[in-house]
Amino acid sequence: MNELNVGVIGIGKMGLLHSGIFNGLNDSNLVAIAEKDKVMSMGLKKYLPNVEVYTDYEKMIKSENLDILVITTPVFLHKPMIEKANDYNLNIMVEKPLALNSEECKSILNKKINGKTLVGYCRRFAGTYSFVKEIIENSTLGKLISFQSQMFVEQVLDKEKGWQYDPSKSGGGVLIDLGSHAIDLLHYFFGEIDSVNAIGKTVFSGNVEDYVSANFKLKERIMGSMELSWSRRNYRLPELKFNIQFENGDVVVTEKYVEIYSKINNGKIKEGWNTFYKQNLTSQVPLDIGGPEYTLEDLHFIKCINEDKTSLCDFKEAAKTNFVIDSIYSSIKNESLEKIKYGV
Known part of the structure; x- marks a missing residue:
C-alpha cells in the first residue's frame, strides 16, 4: 500500500x-x-x-x-x-x-x-459514543423512548474578540460551534429530525448566542431536548452528555464513561447498574495526539x-447538521416550530 x-x-x-x-x-x-x-x-x-x-x-x-x-x-x-x-x-x-x-x-x-x-x-469515533450507537442499533435495551442532551463549556464570560464571534465568519455562536457536535451525534444515534422548537439568548458575546435550548421530534414520535452553552462555569473542557430512555433501561453517556441501568440481562450488560469507561471501550491506536x-x-x-x-x-451526512442548525436559528428568530428540510 x-x-x-x-x-x-x-x-x-x-x-x-x-x-x-x-x-x-x-x-x-x-x-x-x-x-x-x-x-x-x-x-x-x-x-x-x-x-x-x-x-x-x-x-x-x-x-x-x-x-x-x-x-x-x-x-x-x-x-x-x-x-x-x-x-x-x-x-x-x-x-x-x-x-x-x-x-x-x-x-x-x-x-x-x-x-x-x-x-x-x-x-463518532470515541469509544463511549460508539458503544451507545451499538446499543441503539441492536435494540439491546428495547425500544427507544426519549433523550435529553447537553453540551457545556466555560469559554465566554465576557465580550470576546475574534472570527468565532463574528456571525458572518463563524455562522453563529454556541449553536454552530459546540452545538454542531451535539447535533451530529443526535443524527448518529437517532437519525433524521422531523421538527424543532428553540429559544436562544445572548448574554456575554454581543453578536452571537451564548445559550440555546431546543426541543426535537424525531421519527416514531421520539422526543428529545438539547441545552447548549459556552458560558457555563466549572466546565473547563467541553462536556457532551446524552441521557437516553429505553423500554428496558436508561443510558447516560459522555466522552469519558457510559452508565447503564438495565431491567434485563443482555450480553455484557447485566440487570441493574453497569458502568463502562472510555479506556475499556476505545480501540488501540498507533499514536495518540490529543485523544x-x-x-x-x-x-x-x-x-x-x-x-x-x-x-x-462525508459531506452529505455532515450537511444534515447545517440544515438542522439553520432551522434552529429560524425557530429562535421567528419563535416558531420549524420543520427540518434536508437535502439539496
Missing part, C-alpha cells in the same frame, strides 16, 4: 493535531502545509525541514502531488477551499462544520464530488480512500 501524501491548510490547534497524526501514521505522509502567518511559517520551516511550507494554499494544491487535503481554517473559508480542492480531484477532510449555512452546503453538494470526503465530527478518536478518524479516512468506501461522516 502506497503512502498517501497529505497537505494541511491552517496551523491552529486542529491543523497541528492532524498534521502530527498523518505524519506519524504508516500509510500517510505530511508533505505540505499552507499557513499565512509569517512567524508560524518560519517556525514550521525550521522544525519540519522535509515539509514544504506555503503562504498560498492554491499554490500548494497546484505544486504538490497531494492525495489528501485537510482544511482546518475558519468556517467562512471552507466552501471556496473545498471547491478548489475538488477541481484537483483531491480527497478532502474538513474540520466541522462543513460550511457557514445550508445554502453553502447545497452549493457544495450540487457539484460532483471527485474524491472521498470527511468532516471532522470526531465524537485516540482523532487518530481513529484519520485512520478511517485513509481506509475509505484505499478501499473506495464512503466515510462515516
Whole structure:
C-alpha cells in the first residue's frame, strides 16, 4: 500500500493535531502545509525541514502531488477551499462544520464530488459514543423512548474578540460551534429530525448566542431536548452528555464513561447498574495526539480512500447538521416550530 501524501491548510490547534497524526501514521505522509502567518511559517520551516511550507494554499494544491487535503481554517473559508480542492480531484477532510449555512452546503453538494470526503465530527469515533450507537442499533435495551442532551463549556464570560464571534465568519455562536457536535451525534444515534422548537439568548458575546435550548421530534414520535452553552462555569473542557430512555433501561453517556441501568440481562450488560469507561471501550491506536478518536478518524479516512468506501461522516451526512442548525436559528428568530428540510 502506497503512502498517501497529505497537505494541511491552517496551523491552529486542529491543523497541528492532524498534521502530527498523518505524519506519524504508516500509510500517510505530511508533505505540505499552507499557513499565512509569517512567524508560524518560519517556525514550521525550521522544525519540519522535509515539509514544504506555503503562504498560498492554491499554490500548494497546484505544486504538490497531494492525495489528501485537510482544511482546518475558519468556517467562512471552507466552501471556496473545498471547491478548489475538488477541481484537483483531491480527497478532502474538513474540520466541522462543513460550511457557514445550508445554502453553502447545497452549493457544495450540487457539484460532483471527485474524491472521498470527511468532516471532522470526531465524537463518532470515541469509544463511549460508539458503544451507545451499538446499543441503539441492536435494540439491546428495547425500544427507544426519549433523550435529553447537553453540551457545556466555560469559554465566554465576557465580550470576546475574534472570527468565532463574528456571525458572518463563524455562522453563529454556541449553536454552530459546540452545538454542531451535539447535533451530529443526535443524527448518529437517532437519525433524521422531523421538527424543532428553540429559544436562544445572548448574554456575554454581543453578536452571537451564548445559550440555546431546543426541543426535537424525531421519527416514531421520539422526543428529545438539547441545552447548549459556552458560558457555563466549572466546565473547563467541553462536556457532551446524552441521557437516553429505553423500554428496558436508561443510558447516560459522555466522552469519558457510559452508565447503564438495565431491567434485563443482555450480553455484557447485566440487570441493574453497569458502568463502562472510555479506556475499556476505545480501540488501540498507533499514536495518540490529543485523544485516540482523532487518530481513529484519520485512520478511517485513509481506509475509505484505499478501499473506495464512503466515510462515516462525508459531506452529505455532515450537511444534515447545517440544515438542522439553520432551522434552529429560524425557530429562535421567528419563535416558531420549524420543520427540518434536508437535502439539496
